[in-house]
Amino acid sequence: MSSDLAFALRGVGTAVAGNFRLRDVTFELPTGYVMGLIGANGAGKTTTIRCLLGMRRIDAGEIELLGHRVPGPVELRQDVGVVLDHTCLVGDWRLTEVERTLRPFYDRWDAAGYRRLLGEFGLDPRARVKDLSRGMAMKLMIAVALSHQARLLVFDEPSSGLDPVTRDELVGIIGDFLVDEGHSVLFSTHITSDLDRIGDYVTLLHEGRIVRTGTKDEILDAYRIVRAGPDDLRGLVGVQLIGARRTPAGSQALVRTEEAALLGGDVLVEAPTLEEIAVHVGARAPRREPDPGVEGDPARHASSLSTGGAS
């Protein structure tokens, strides 16, 4: 077990409802950084987070969390702050009662810190949980996590349903938290603009598999976006078009950077944004079973020399 990792998943698999499952999910986050877990709805982000937190059994692989093998000792929960997309606190509780109820579960509960954070976040201690807006409920959960002095914050879709002002506040809160180099953050999202600036690491998930994981710059450097006329992206040899989109006016696809040189001169090749990568990787393959290990919609041509998914 390596102590310089906030967490690591190695070859994790778990069967979920229907025929959906996580397969061979492997990625890790060094301590002290923020990672975004990107994928469309249904890609397996929440399932991955539940596995990491020991909330779901895995039937393959292993998970390391803050130096322990999951599930690990009960005390491990003190070090992890979890902010889900819904609050699991009782609606009738006032925020003071939230503290009174949760405090006994934590050895390092910081009561003064909790009151200070409520003030900073603009939360009235006498308010009831059920009356909080979505953004306020999220800030309450963050206040709880910070008050029990978690070292790893895990957010599941924190920015969905939040207005731009609150999302910006969240970015500030994450920045404050990370000033301590022993602190790390994982958040799943489908809103990539929050990650464009503050993300250190990015993991792309699609249909239960890791497409790619690495530093944000590595991910951005790994792909190019190609825009071309309607028939320019046909019959290409050795280039896999990821999430190709064709209209009578033109076509667009994502390609691996090393394959972009094979495209010829008539197409526009540009550096992608995280959003474009997420859109193309997450594009559903129309009317066909997804090929195992292939990113997004593979080229429709037999000539496409796919080398398979994560590389």
Place this chain on the structure above:
Amino acid sequence: MRVVLSNSAGVPLYQQIKEQLGTAILTGELAEGSALPSVRALARDLRISIITTTRAYAELAAEGFIATVPGKGAYVLPLDSALVREQLLRQIEDGLQAALTAARQAGIRRDELIGILDGLIQAEQHDAVR
């Protein structure tokens, strides 16, 4: 200390930080021994990733502008005269190159250009004497 980052400059964020801090140090705006915020505090304040800020500081340290103290922050090193000279030479070349480009567009020849430079040098010396 002042760092203003552009999202549309086409220059990577780490490069912008490095250039702005480097310029501030060369011009003396950030004096020898001045404390810089830690990598993590700067990342928080600029709302950018820690990796980006780390890279900017690492390159400034490698070029002898700053020294970083693990877990604390960084401070400005005394200016290395050779380094300063090199930076200034680069500035001179850039400025003269811009002048050459403008001269070509205006159809100004070598003699005339040198005449302008001489005139500027004399004007500056004249100002200095007064």
